[in-house]
Amino acid sequence: MTARVGTLKGRLAGWLLATVGLLGTLLLVEAYTGAQRAADRAYDSQLEAASLSIAEAVQWQDGQPIVEMPAAALQILATDAQERVFYGLLTATDQPVTGNLSGALIASVRNLLADGPAYARVQSRGTPVRLYGRELMAAGWEATEPVEIWVGHTVAGRKALALELFLGTLARFVVMVLLTVLLLMLAVRMALQPLRRLRSALRSREADDVSPLNARVPGELSELVDTLNALFERQREGRNTLLRFTADASHQLKTPLAGLQSASELALQSDNPEDWRRALQTVHDSSERTSRLAGQLLSLARLGHGTGASHTRLELRELLRETVLEWAEREVARNHDVGLAALPATPCVIRGEPWALRELLANLIDNALRYTPAGSEITLALERSAQWITLSIADTGPGVSQEVLHRLHQPFERGGRQDTGGSGLGLAIVDSIARLHKATLLLRSEPGQGLWVGVRFPAEPAEVL
Amino acid sequence: MSRYLQVVLTGIWLLASAVMAQERIPLTVTAALDRDMAAPLLDAFARAHPDIELIYEDVSTQAADQRARTTDPPPDVVISSAMPWQMALVNEGLAQPLHSQAARNWPAWAQWRNEVFGFTFEPVVTVFRLELARHMLPPGTHADLHTLLSGQRALLKGRVTTYGPASSGIGQMLFQQDARYSPRFWDLVAAMGAVDVSLENSTRAMLAGLTEGRYWLGYNLLGSYAIAWARRHPELIVRIPQDYALVMMRMAFIHRDAPNPAAARRFMNFVLGPEGQRVLAGDTPLFSVLPEVVGPYTAQRLRDQIGERLYPIPINASLLAFDDPLRRRLFMVRWRRELE
Numbered sequence: 001m002t003a004r005v006g007t008l009k010g011r012l013a014g015w016l017l018a019t020v021g022l023l024g025t026l027l028l029v030e031a032y033t034g035a036q037r038a039a040d041r042a043y044d045s046q047l048e049a050a051s052l053s054i055a056e057a058v059q060w061q062d063g064q065p066i067v068e069m070p071a072a073a074l075q076i077l078a079t080d081a082q083e084r085v086f087y088g089l090l091t092a093t094d095q096p097v098t099g100n101l102s103g104a105l106i107a108s109v110r111n112l113l114a115d116g117p118a119y120a121r122v123q124s125r126g127t128p129v130r131l132y133g134r135e136l137m138a139a140g141w142e143a144t145e146p147v148e149i150w151v152g153h154t155v156a157g158r159k160a161l162a163l164e165l166f167l168g169t170l171a172r173f174v175v176m177v178l179l180t181v182l183l184l185m186l187a188v189r190m191a192l193q194p195l196r197r198l199r200s201a202l203r204s205r206e207a208d209d210v211s212p213l214n215a216r217v218p219g220e221l222s223e224l225v226d227t228l229n230a231l232f233e234r235q236r237e238g239r240n241t242l243l244r245f246t247a248d249a250s251h252q253l254k255t256p257l258a259g260l261q262s263a264s265e266l267a268l269q270s271d272n273p274e275d276w277r278r279a280l281q282t283v284h285d286s287s288e289r290t291s292r293l294a295g296q297l298l299s300l301a302r303l304g305h306g307t308g309a310s311h312t313r314l315e316l317r318e319l320l321r322e323t324v325l326e327w328a329e330r331e332v333a334r335n336h337d338v339g340l341a342a343l344p345a346t347p348c349v350i351r352g353e354p355w356a357l358r359e360l361l362a363n364l365i366d367n368a369l370r371y372t373p374a375g376s377e378i379t380l381a382l383e384r385s386a387q388w389i390t391l392s393i394a395d396t397g398p399g400v401s402q403e404v405l406h407r408l409h410q411p412f413e414r415g416g417r418q419d420t421g422g423s424g425l426g427l428a429i430v431d432s433i434a435r436l437h438k439a440t441l442l443l444r445s446e447p448g449q450g451l452w453v454g455v456r457f458p459a460e461p462a463e464v465l
Numbered sequence: 466m467s468r469y470l471q472v473v474l475t476g477i478w479l480l481a482s483a484v485m486a487q488e489r490i491p492l493t494v495t496a497a498l499d500r501d502m503a504a505p506l507l508d509a510f511a512r513a514h515p516d517i518e519l520i521y522e523d524v525s526t527q528a529a530d531q532r533a534r535t536t537d538p539p540p541d542v543v544i545s546s547a548m549p550w551q552m553a554l555v556n557e558g559l560a561q562p563l564h565s566q567a568a569r570n571w572p573a574w575a576q577w578r579n580e581v582f583g584f585t586f587e588p589v590v591t592v593f594r595l596e597l598a599r600h601m602l603p604p605g606t607h608a609d610l611h612t613l614l615s616g617q618r619a620l621l622k623g624r625v626t627t628y629g630p631a632s633s634g635i636g637q638m639l640f641q642q643d644a645r646y647s648p649r650f651w652d653l654v655a656a657m658g659a660v661d662v663s664l665e666n667s668t669r670a671m672l673a674g675l676t677e678g679r680y681w682l683g684y685n686l687l688g689s690y691a692i693a694w695a696r697r698h699p700e701l702i703v704r705i706p707q708d709y710a711l712v713m714m715r716m717a718f719i720h721r722d723a724p725n726p727a728a729a730r731r732f733m734n735f736v737l738g739p740e741g742q743r744v745l746a747g748d749t750p751l752f753s754v755l756p757e758v759v760g761p762y763t764a765q766r767l768r769d770q771i772g773e774r775l776y777p778i779p780i781n782a783s784l785l786a787f788d789d790p791l792r793r794r795l796f797m798v799r800w801r802r803e804l805e
Binding site: 066067068069070071072073074075077078082084085097098099100124125127 | 553555556557558577578645781782783784785786787789790791792795
């Protein structure tokens with residue numbers, strides 16, 4: 001079952017929202033400060049113009065600066081926003097010449113004039129006021145002394161202009177975002193079109209259709225399609241294997257059953273109790289083989305579903321010794337020399353399923369017994385290296401050719417031999433169990449030199465059990 | 466049906482008497498505007514707003530300015546003809562804005578910051594006695610006046626009056642405006658000095674002198690007072706200068722710290738609204754500012770008669786220049802020099 005983690009549209013919308021939100025905040029902060037700067041520039045130039053106009057009117061008379069306050073200067077100062085206006089003139093000796101600015105207010109900002117004309121923001125009776133001050137060197141007949149000119153006004157106009165500029169930017173931004181969202185929604189629709197096509201292609205497939213997908217998709221989706229095709233390919237292979245296995249299994253089961261039928265028919269036609277007994281013996285042997293075959297098929301099927309989840313740590317030396325001893329005493333092994341090579345001194349620990357490993361060993365030994373002539377030597381060994389533990393079995397039988405060597409682990413493969421009582425499932429079971437333990441099946445053989453079968457397990461850290 | 470109506474009417478009557486019985490809201494209006502001149506307006510307001518008890522303080526321009534600055538509690542509404550002073554008060558932040566239909570409807574040139582409103586339209590006029598007309602052609606323009614003063618120096622000596630700029634705020638403002646429009650104004654001042662002009666503090670004093678026969682010619686009188694006066698004194702002729710005529714406006718604002726701001730707003734809305742302006746146009750020679758108001762005394766009618774030569778003293782920041790202490794001092798220095 002697939003867990004549903006939102007929709008692609010939702011994700012895209014989320015990212016878009018985050019991006020727009022973050023960038024938008026930065027942009028709007030910038031726009032706000034920018035609007036304020038622009039408003040300040042516009043209104044500061046009015047202050048300068050008014051100051052200039054007043055400076056034009058300054059004259060010296062009888063050692064005193066005089067100025068007939070120009071009405072236009074005050075009107076410039078008030079601006080279209082009808083600001084309240086403030087102005088003040090002072091001599092170099094701090095004597096107020098004229099104006100409506102309080103002396104205390106000027107005193108608080110006049111040190112700014114040391115570096116030339118200056119702007120200041122002050123509070124006049126609780127109202128913010130923007131001031132501009134400059135020093136004027138006015139020439140007169142008697143004296144040449146600087147005169148300080150301060151002009152200022154309230155800031156309602158600046159605020160209104162800044163707000164207007166900001167709202168303009170905001171409106172443009174909102175329109176842009178809306179357009180972007182619209183276009184992106186269209187773009188997402190377009191972009192997801194191939195995905196929808198793919199979905200409908202998958203949905204309309206027959207349940208047992210495992211042919212590769214034939215869909216035109218963009219680059220990003222081709223990997224998905226390739227993966228799906230690979231999955232279909234594996235399914236097809238798996239299904240073919242299953243079909244082959246079923247066919248082979250049926251065939252294998254049919255042979256002993258046919259034997260049973262013919263033996264029983266022969267016995268039925270005869271009146272001789274001796275024939276009956278022989279037929280019964282044949283029936284008994286055949287049914288035993290069939291039963292074993294069925295057992296092997298069952299275990300192969302069961303192994304196919306193994307997950308390795310129930311694996312435990314176990315010691316291979318112990319297991320090997322027990323199994324070999326048990327087999328050596330069996331009736332089937334009396335014509336063979338079943339032996340155990342010297343075991344490693346250190347524990348050989350792997351993770352595994354005890355019953356499966358016993359089954360593996362049993363199949364290996366059983367195979368060796370079946371496919372070698374009487375009197376052959378069968379030697380089991382255990383080797384360990386840093387990473388691997390290799391369990392092997394070697395016989396002195398006829399061996400197999402190189403061509404059949406790599407097919408030996410396939411089900412019902414008897415290495416080209418029809419003369420034995422084997423089903424051809426032994427090594428297939430061994431291979432399955434090996435894979436279940438992440439182990440590798442190794443096969444070595446020279447015709448006439450016998451067969452060596454090894455199972456290489458990954459070694460577990462050799463800690464104390 | 467009639468029973469039902471009777472019940473409703475009784476209810477209304479009870480409600481009305483309950484309202485009447487309530488304590489009336491006091492409203493202090495400090496005004497440099499003669500009570501008898503403003504009486505029709507004040508009466509109309511009292512009729513329209515019976516729940517407000519109007520306390521009308523008729524004071525001089527100086528007193529109005531002083532009270533707006535210092536009294537505690539301050540007056541609710543301040544009205545004055547000393548336009549630069551009113552402007553200075555507003556510029557200092559002593560006014561509060563008025564946001565109402567009447568304020569929005571008010572012409573932009575007659576208000577500032579939504580805080581102070583010029584609500585009358587009073588031309589500045591020349592007044593002469595009939596005797597003058599018997600001896601010479603009465604002056605129609607400022608240039609005529611200058612010629613007359615220069616040519617008839619002997620006859621007019623001591624018989625010319627005008628505002629004393631040192632003692633009258635309005636007078637100084639008017640002269641400053643005159644000086645602003647023409648440099649030849651100073652020739653006129655010199656000519657007035659040559660005929661030993663008598664300087665008075667108020668239009669009323671000048672009109673009294675004219676009526677008594679002490680003066681033959683008065684320069685720069687407030688048209689509102691002069692027109693009302695001349696109606697009772699047929700020997701006086703009021704003439705609006707033909708070259709340019711200054712127009713003075715009474716400026717009114719609600720004080721920032723008004724104790725009864727709601728009543729003050731109602732007063733202002735009445736004065737600026739069509740009702741108040743209709744009273745100004747019909748029953749007072751203060752002239753209505755609103756162009757849509759009809760009556761004998763309207764700015765529109767004056768414009769139709771005089772044409773483009775009306776120069777309303779602008780209500781904007783430039784007024785503050787005329788309140789600049791140094792500028793006033795320099796003006797007085799020049800005035801005295803020219804007068805001698």
